[in-house]
Each structure stands twice: as structure tokens, then as C-alpha cells.
Amino acid sequence: MTINDPIKFVSLRDDPNYLKSFHFLTARIPVYYYIGMNNQSILLNDANVRKAVAYTLDVDQIINDLMHGTAIRTVGPINPGKSYYNQGIAPRPQDLKKAKELLSSAGWEDSNNNGIVDKMIDGNLHELVLRFFVTQQELGRKTALLHQESARKVGIQIDLVTKPDFNIISKEHLATGDYELVASGSRISPADYDPYQNWHSDNYQVGSNFLGFANDQADRIIEQIRAEEDPSKRAELYNEFQQIIHDQQPAIFLFSPAKLIIVNNLFNAQAAERRPGYFENHFSLTP
Helix, strand or coil, X not given: CEEXXXXXXXXXXXXXXXXXXXXXXXXXXXXXXXXXXXXXXXXXXXXXXXXXXXXXXXXXXXXXXXXXXXXXXXXXXCCCCCCCCCCCCCCCCCCHHHHHXXXXXXXXXXXXXXXXXXXXXXXXXXXXXXXXXXXXXXXXXXXXXXXXXXXXXXXXXXXXXXXXXXXXXXXXXXXXXXXXXXXXXXXXXXXXXXXXXXXXXXHCCCCCCCCCCCCHHHHHHHHHHHHCCCHHHHHHHHHHHHHHHHHHCCEEEEEECEEEEEEECCEECCECCCCCCECHHHCEECC
């Protein structure tokens, strides 16, 4: 049985009565959740501001409290289970002091003492007020509320905007660039990852690069990844790409969830990343 609710899964797993009859599998799946940032927005087109926004969020708290420890934190769009995932990049912790320093270095200060940092841009005073688009799904809403609370402490105002479903957000806001933050997720092919569609500047406004991420060095590396046939050289390019993504912070990468499966002790089962979450050819009766 697949369990979609991490709370229920953990409560059953920790119950000695259930352990007598069942064993519990956590199968990593090629999906990651993230908070997308509009890199073309005048409020978020500075990497230091995007980093500041990232430093306000306690991702570990989300994993522990909302996912009950069943997810793995990630630093970019490449699945942590891949051999070319850059293990040398440390996830950004919540650091409100660092967030304030980055905002200040980017020219954002609370000039009118109203609790929200502001900055003169093209002759107009802009306050750092970010609309966070979410659907009615519980995970996205709770994540946005936690982010709203912590960001307020450094002078960033986050306003939640709830839409009935993600298709509406995508059509009315992502496609038009009319947003600042969005709760989203992405499924990755089990094959080698191709960043071109989502992260190359060619695909801004015409492809899936709805975050508006544009970086010349990243573009060159993405093109090299597509042409390089040597696995070791491709791995080096993937590492470079992930470092650029981390340095530019086009999104706040959260975690890769797990498929939560309960198996009767009458059977042996081994977790697998691909569907259905276990190796079918190894599924067998317990001797």
C-alpha cells in the first residue's frame, strides 16, 4: 500500500504493533519541490536579493514538521540520487542576519520605518513586497505561511495569493511574468538530466524557463552537457552547472520527497526510485 500522508506513515512505522506484520519502504522518486522566483522582476533580478529571500526560510523545519523527515533536502534541479549530484554544495541554512546583510548590500533599507525594506529603482520607491502564489494544497500553503512569518523579520513582506489550481497560476501569471514567488515541483526523467528546457535563456518566454533565469556561463555549460559523450566530463559539467545555480539562486530548492510504501511481512520487497517504488523482479514470498 502506498501512503500519501507522511504523518500517517511515520505513526504506523513507529507503532510496534504494526511492525509485527508490516515493513516500511521509503523509495526516492525523481521529483523535487521548490519555490520559484521571478528572476526578471525588478524586485528579484539581483542574485543577492534572491539569496536573502532564501536565507529567511527554514527548509529543515519544513522537512521535519511537514514531511516528518521522509524527504531529502536538495540544492538544485538534479536529483540527490544521481551520481553527478554535487555533494560539495551545502544547502543554505536559515540565517536572518545573513539575509539582512545581503539586502543592505543590494541597497534595500527601511527608509520610512514601516517595517518593510525599500529601494529607489528608476526614480521610484519600491518596497520589497512579494506575492507568493500557491494552490489550495496543504504543503504549499503551509510552506508559504512559514516563509511569510520568517521573512517579515528581515523586512520582506510576503503576500499569499491562492488560486484554485496550478494551471491557472501557470497560464495567468507564470506565462506572463506577473508574479514574484510560486510554490512548484518538477518531475525529472530517469535518464541523464537535460537542463536546456528549464534553465537555458533560449527558453525564457518560449519554453519552460518561466523563472526567467538567464546566465551566459550556464548557457554554455548546458550546451556542452548536451554534446559531451564522456560520462566523467559530463559529470564535471553537471557539477559546474549546479554551482552556478546555487550561486545565482534562481529558486529556493526544498527537497526531494519519497514514495511511502507499507508491505506485508509475508513478502520481501526492495525500494526502487522508479515506479512502482519497488523492484518487481525481486518481490517475493518470505521463505
